[in-house]
Amino acid sequence: MNPLSANSLLLANAPSSFIFMGKPIDKDLHHRSVQRALELGRSSDPDALPELIELLTMPAAEIRRLAASAIGKIAPFGADATTAVEALAPVALRDPHPQVRQYALKALKLYGTAARGHLHDLDDLASNERVKEYVRRAAHSAAEAIREAVRQAEAGAAPRCARCGGEVTAEENDRSRQAFQRTFCDRCFDEVFLERRNFDTKVELNKTIIAKAGILVQSDGERRIADWLTAHNIAYRYDERFRILSGHAVRPDFYLPELDIYLEYWGMDTADYKIGMLKKQQLYQQEGKRLISIYPADKSRLDALLRDKLALFGFHVPPRCVDGR
Numbered sequence: 001m002n003p004l005s006a007n008s009l010l011l012a013n014a015p016s017s018f019i020f021m022g023k024p025i026d027k028d029l030h031h032r033s034v035q036r037a038l039e040l041g042r043s044s045d046p047d048a049l050p051e052l053i054e055l056l057t058m059p060a061a062e063i064r065r066l067a068a069s070a071i072g073k074i075a076p077f078g079a080d081a082t083t084a085v086e087a088l089a090p091v092a093l094r095d096p097h098p099q100v101r102q103y104a105l106k107a108l109k110l111y112g113t114a115a116r117g118h119l120h121d122l123d124d125l126a127s128n129e130r131v132k133e134y135v136r137r138a139a140h141s142a143a144e145a146i147r148e149a150v151r152q153a154e155a156g157a158a159p160r161c162a163r164c165g166g167e168v169t170a171e172e173n174d175r176s177r178q179a180f181q182r183t184f185c186d187r188c189f190d191e192v193f194l195e196r197r198n199f200d201t202k203v204e205l206n207k208t209i210i211a212k213a214g215i216l217v218q219s220d221g222e223r224r225i226a227d228w229l230t231a232h233n234i235a236y237r238y239d240e241r242f243r244i245l246s247g248h249a250v251r252p253d254f255y256l257p258e259l260d261i262y263l264e265y266w267g268m269d270t271a272d273y274k275i276g277m278l279k280k281q282q283l284y285q286q287e288g289k290r291l292i293s294i295y296p297a298d299k300s301r302l303d304a305l306l307r308d309k310l311a312l313f314g315f316h317v318p319p320r321c322v323d324g325r
Contacts, residue, residue, distance in 0.1 A: 053067075089121075112146060
């Protein structure tokens with residue numbers, strides 16, 4: 001039996017176990033499952049799909065969220081679309097944890113026409129005011145992407161590469177849109193994929209400062225922000241993988257999923273950096289995203305600044321913690 005199978009996590013009375021969703025879970029196996037989901041998501045291996053589907057059934061929401069995200073990441077590399085959709089759809093529509101649903105919805109839309117049978121359910125979810133707003137947005141985005149994939153398939157028009165302008169095949173179009181939500185020929189796809197992998201590596205090497213939550217960040221300003229969020233029990237994702245805004249890939253410094261707020265620390269003062277900063281801010285504005293901008297001069301008043309800016313979005317931080325310096 002696979003050591004990371006769902007059943008192997010349910011080790012009752014194990015001395016290293018803790019209770020999650022009313023069930024005992026072995027801490028070591030939980031940690032290994034998290035690491036395995038991350039590894040499979042980075043593998044680009046479509047044969048990882050069965051193992052990821054098994055991880056998608058785990059009791060811990062963190063594992064299910066990472067498994068759903070990983071299933072989306074392997075979509076461009078030939079993962080069986082029908083099988084992936086059958087596994088993702090119930091999670092996207094009914095998982096008890098809203099962040100798991102959000103990531104399952106993001107993955108589901110990457111399988112395009114294979115998910116067309118779930119459009120009605122996605123529309124219902126997008127209009128359901130009883131669920132989190134960011135889940136509704138993810139459902140709407142998934143439905144729109146799937147409809148566009150269906151429209152293109154039915155139209156039969158030959159799409160063109162967004163990079164070189166050449167015609168691309170249906171297979172090339174599906175692969176690139178699953179990975180980047182843009183159309184690339186295979187040659188340009190490989191170049192873009194390599195560029196982004198190199199960028200990822202460069203970013204990871206620059207993460208040398210440890211925050212209180214145990215994550216590595218790139219600057220003192222980011223550390224202070226991370227520590228402030230941790231001190232105030234505000235869930236965040238640091239340096240999430242690329243998000244597509246108006247056809248452009250962006251990588252937010254912080255994303256607060258429970259609040260659907262992006263937080264950027266603009267820590268450099270070069271001309272090229274400022275040009276990129278203004279472009280990124282413009283993309284957030286065009287997409288209607290809720291953005292909080294922090295600058296180096298703000299570090300000394302970080303607590304008051306973050307409280308005030310979060311309050312503008314209707315979130316009031318309880319006055320029980322000291323600032324994050």
